Amino acid sequence: MARWEPNARVRLVRAALDLFAEQGYDATTVKEIADRAGLTKTTFFRHFPDKREVLFAGQDLHTRLLAEAIAEAPDRATPLEAVGAALDAVTAAFTEDRREFSAALRPVIAGHSELQERSALKRAKLAEAMTGALHERGVPEPAASLAAEIGLRAFDRAFEQWADPAGREALTDLTRRAFDELRAAMAALDQGRPAPRGERTPTA
Missing domain, CATH: 1.10.357.10 (Tetracycline Repressor, domain 2)
Structure with a gap:
């Protein structure tokens, strides 16, 4: 079953920023961002090509x-x-x-x-x-x-x-x-x- 996705883009941005602040940009993976947002990697890549672009949404x-x-x-x-x-x-x-x-x-x-x-x-x-x-x-x-x-x-x-x-x-x-x-x-x-x-x- 697909995960709940309303406001997925906003959730991914906030999750990424939280993780970047907590453990650093280089140490953070796309999977970790998706997991923190309660979404899948597939959903992440529907919105952003890579983790860098999350910050310039x-x-x-x-x-x-x-x-x-x-x-x-x-x-x-x-x-x-x-x-x-x-x-x-x-x-x-x-x-x-x-x-x-x-x-x-x-x-x-x-x-x-x-x-x-x-x-x-x-x-x-x-x-x-x-x-x-x-x-x-x-x-x-x-x-x-x-x-x-x-x-x-x-x-x-x-x-x-x-x-x-x-x-x-x-x-x-x-x-x-x-x-x-x-x-x-x-x-x-x-x-x-x-x-x-x-x-x-x-x-x-």
Whole structure:
């Protein structure tokens, strides 16, 4: 008789993270993950190709949310406004019950180069999704990729704060603040007046 499988994907993710934290990523097998989740190895491989991918289960959803939000932004929206809408859409998926999970995930990834490489690939895919969606809106390069990178930098900064179990602010609010700060910093870069040509800027 097949084992009970509702929410199998979520159960596998939580089981994997628990085992990685308890005994280490390298020492954990797919069978152990399936057993901890109360499922079979066959069920595991229906959801994930290997144990590494368990920790990046949300990539497809996040990629879709970012691209769709940019595509659906008002025609009058600037590239950064479209990216801001995308950040709102993706951060809404990080509900409060995921904060503790995300806090536990960070040290597991930080402790393994293989997982760090996979995390970098996920980030690149998210940037690619936003850049492509901006291209579809007619945003040229390098503006499209720069807007996407600013958005991801804001998300990264906010996520570091949010993934603290003691935190209380929503990821959406933290990301909006980080995004506004980066936009302000970019604007400030053009506000300084360069020294006239042929003159040297005084030094202390």
